[in-house]
Amino acid sequence: MKTIPLGKSGLKVPVVAVGCMRMAEKTDREAEALIRTALEHGANFFDHADIYGGGQSEEIFARSVGMSPRLRETMLLQSKCGIRSGMFDFSKEHILSAVDGILKRLRTDYLDVLLLHRPDALMEPEEVAEAFRLLHTSGKVRHFGVSNQNPMQIQLLQKYVEQPLSVNQLQLSAAFTPMIDAGLNVNMKNEAAVNRDGGILDFCRLNEITIQPWSPFQYGFFGGVFLGSADYPELNAKIDELAAAHGVSNTTIALAWLLRHPAKMQPVTGTMNTERLLDCVKAADITLTREEWYAIYRAAGNVLP
Numbered sequence: 593m594k595t596i597p598l599g600k601s602g603l604k605v606p607v608v609a610v611g612c613m614r615m616a617e618k619t620d621r622e623a624e625a626l627i628r629t630a631l632e633h634g635a636n637f638f639d640h641a642d643i644y645g646g647g648q649s650e651e652i653f654a655r656s657v658g659m660s661p662r663l664r665e666t667m668l669l670q671s672k673c674g675i676r677s678g679m680f681d682f683s684k685e686h687i688l689s690a691v692d693g694i695l696k697r698l699r700t701d702y703l704d705v706l707l708l709h710r711p712d713a714l715m716e717p718e719e720v721a722e723a724f725r726l727l728h729t730s731g732k733v734r735h736f737g738v739s740n741q742n743p744m745q746i747q748l749l750q751k752y753v754e755q756p757l758s759v760n761q762l763q764l765s766a767a768f769t770p771m772i773d774a775g776l777n778v779n780m781k782n783e784a785a786v787n788r789d790g791g792i793l794d795f796c797r798l799n800e801i802t803i804q805p806w807s808p809f810q811y812g813f814f815g816g817v818f819l820g821s822a823d824y825p826e827l828n829a830k831i832d833e834l835a836a837a838h839g840v841s842n843t844t845i846a847l848a849w850l851l852r853h854p855a856k857m858q859p860v861t862g863t864m865n866t867e868r869l870l871d872c873v874k875a876a877d878i879t880l881t882r883e884e885w886y887a888i889y890r891a892a893g894n895v896l897p
Contacts, residue, residue, distance in 0.1 A: 593606040593608070593633060593634025593876055594606070594607045594876045594877075595607065596802070596856045596858060597802070598705070598735070598759065598802050598858070599735075599737070599756060599757070599758025599759055599801050599802045600756040600758055600800050601705070601734075601735040601756065601758040603704065603705075603735065603758075605637045605668060605802075605858060606634055606635050606637050606858075606876070607851055607856075607858055607859075607875075607876050608637075608851075608858070608861060608872055608873055608875060608876055609635075609639050609670070609804060609858050609859065609860045609861065610626075610627075610630045610635050610637065610638050610639065610860075610861055611639045611806070611860040611861050611862040612638055612639060612640050612644060612650075612653055613644045613645075613862055614644075614645075614649070614864050615644070615648075615649040615652050615864065616644065616645025616646070616648035616649040616652060617645070617864065618652065618864055620652060620656040621656070622864070623652050623653060623657075623864075624656040624657050625866055626864055626865075626866050626869060627653065627657050628657070629866045629869060629870065630869060630873075631666060631667070633870065633873045634873070635872075635873050636666060636667050636668055637667075637668040638667060638668070638669055638670065639670050639671075639672075639804070639860045640653065640669065640670065640671040640672070640694070640698070641671055641672035641673070641675075641709055642671060642672065642673045642675075642690050642693060642697075642709075643672075643675050643709070647693065647697055650671065650694060650697035650698050654697065654699040654700070659698065664700050668704045668705070669700065669705075670703065670706070670707065671698070671703055671705075671706060671707070672706070672707040672708070672709035672739060672761075673686070673687060673690035673691065673694065673707075673708070674687070674690070674708045674709040674710065674712060675709045675710060680709075680711065680712035680713070680714075681712060682714075682720050683716075683719055684719040684720070684722050684723040687720065687723040687724075687727075688723055688726065688727070691706060691727055691732055692732075695732060701731070701732070702731055702732055702733065702734060703732065703733045704734050704735060705733075705734070705735045705736070705737060705758070705759060706733040706735075706736055707736070707737045707738055707739050707759055707761060708720070708737075708738045708739065708741075708749075709739055710739055710740045711741050711745055715749070717748055717749050717751065717752040717753070718752055720752070720753060721753045721754065724736055724753050724754070724755055725754060728755055735755065735758050736753070736757055736758065737757050737759025737760060737761075737802075738757055738759070738760050739760065739762070739806075740760075740761065740762060740763075741760060741792075742790040742792055743791060743792055744790060746760065746795070746799075746801070756800075757801060758800075758802060759801065759803075759804055760792070760801050760802075760803055761803075761804040761806050761860065762789075762803055762804070762805060762806070763805070763806055763807050763810070763813070764803070764805035764806075764808065764850065764857075765805065765807060765809060765810055765811065765818065765846070765850070766818065766827065766831075766849050766850075766888050766889070767810070767811035767818040767824060767827060768807070768810065768811055768812065769892070769894065770786075770788050770789065771789055771792055771793040772793065772889075773785075774786065774787040774788070774789075774791070775791075775793060775794065776894075776897065777897050780897055782897075784894070784895075793855065796855065797855050802856070802857070802858055803857045803858075804857065804858045805850050805857055805858075805859045805860065806860050806862075807862065808846065808847055808850055808859040808860070808861065809843070809846055809847075811823070818846075818892075819842050819843065819846060820842075824892065826891045826892075826893070827888070827891040827892045827893070830887055830888055830891035831845050831846060831888060831891075834884055834887075834888070838878055840871070840874055840875075840878060841871040841874075843868055843871040843872060844871045844872070844875045844878060845875075845878070845888075847859055847861075847872050847875035848875040848878040848879070848880055849880060849885060851876065851878075851879075852879065852884075852885045853885075859872075859875075
């Protein structure tokens with residue numbers, strides 16, 4: 593498995609992260625099979641969140657493999673906190689309590705990475721900084737990041753937080769490309785020119801923040817998977833054509849499209865199917881040409897200016 597630097601953390605991580613959001617839907621045996629398969633193929637970076645399955649996804653993850661200190665050292669574990677019922681909460685008290693719960697469920701003494709899960713409108717950066725300081729000095733969390741934040745939100749937080757923010761999780765797929773569209777349609781009056789995120793793609797590249805695309809096979813906010821969808825006939829035809837040319841699955845090509853971007857992103861898969869996970873892993877060995885990348889982009893309905 594190819595690796596990339598995770599922001600300024602100093603960590604080298606596999607280019608494909610294994611998302612564990614749906615692990616609560618699986619039996620212990622099914623969860624163990626997925627985790628073991630991932631580890632065997634170098635996909636040892638696992639993404640969690642305290643809200644996934646109401647905490648059960650983390651519990652099943654650790655229980656299914658019989659988490660031990662020796663096994664833990666073969667993994668990189670990332671989790672997220674900050675989402676509560678009907679609200680977001682980046683208070684010091686909640687962050688510290690949430691991390692303690694995460695560590696207990698994952699049966700570990702530390703997280704490699706902790707992300708703040710979406711922005712909190714009532715965020716007090718001084719409180720976040722103090723929470724991060726306590727977590728870091730105690731050894732409970734080694735590195736930090738955010739999700740779904742724009743450049744100004746990150747800059748505000750980084751002004752107070754001592755540790756570098758190494759990750760920003762953002763939604764991106766071949767069928768959901770607003771952060772790419774705006775950069776291609778600068779100074780245009782069309783819909784694609786609307787800058788909805790403050791230029792977050794370029795900001796992350798300039799500041800060495802690794803983008804982790806979530807829902808890399810979705811076409812909207814959990815609207816559905818574009819692969820095989822009747823709503824995207826041209827996109828699927830092009831992906832299938834390239835899959836056949838490269839001798840891989842459509843899943844592999846869809847993920848390889850994200851990996852081709854020079855921002856050196858780390859897509860987070862969501863599959864709980866071991867065969868599909870292997871198709872995701874194969875994307876690390878596929879490098880699409882510039883022509884192939886743009887062909888997929890246009891096939892998704894995008895018009896170049």
